[in-house]
Amino acid sequence: MYIGEIARLTGASAKAIRHYESLGLLGRVERAGAYRHYREAELQQVQLIRQAQGLGFRLAELVALLGGRTGEPDWLALAQAMARKRASIAGEVARLQALDLRLQAVSEEILGCLETTPAVLAQCDLTPPARVLSEA
Template identity: 45%
Template sequence: MYIGKLAELTGATRKAIRLYESLGLIPIPGRKGKYRVYSDNDVVLINLIRRAQTVGFNLAELKELVALKAKNNRFPIEMASELIAMKREKLRKDMARIMSTDQRLIELEDELKRNFG
């Protein structure tokens, strides 16, 4: 499939797909004439990249995982699991901070109503 079809199937822009290629996140595709030809595996990889980005992974982190996969000839699931655990821990801390801020806002509103309401 050509880049337009890949973009359509994944929701990624052509520019993003080319960026993923240049960073080594997806393999450089074969060519048919002057056009890049992508595989179904590229659809899977791009969907995974985009999903990982939506939960806080940046392209540098993903590039590191892909590099380890290439070096060891297998996906570094243990490292990915560790990165996910770290992201989840940060998320829990952020949620606790947000809940604390929300509680202080409620208390401030109550105090304002008591003193000026």
Template identity: 40%
Template structure:
């Protein structure tokens, strides 16, 4: 299939496909004259990349995972490890945001307390 059909089937754009090829996420397509020709494996890989991005993976993270494959398809074990790492990253962010929220609540309370003291001691 040509690039337009691969883009449509994977839910990506032609521009994205060209970009993924340029940065090594997608192997270069076979050529039929001046046209790129993609197979179902490429469409599956494009769908995987799109889904991973929607779940918070950065292209650089995907590049690192794919680079360790030396041209071989990403294995389930490696995909699972990448998912585990991303979940831990999100848990760390949640913990940091929870702590920041608690600090803001405490700060707000201290400001409110100081304001009440000033209002009581006023002229």
């Protein structure tokens, strides 16, 4: 199949497919004269690349993982890279949850002060709520 067909089937642009090839992610692509001729293996490789990118992998990371010129992805290395990415995401989730708790505390503090009478409101230190925000 030609580049237009593989682009249509994978959702990757022709430019992206040529870029994958230049990085060595597709191995050796056959040529029919001036035209690239893609096989089923390259179609599957482009689909795998697109799926990996959708999971947050950069092309630079994929070069070592997806086999390139050897033609076969390093499945063990790919699984290990996914485990590392999941651990990184878990850390980011924990960081965001802690941030959410701090935001909730500041919001509750502000709302608590706003619910008080005007005489007591003057005692609320709302600007800036540095005590809670500085704990970040």
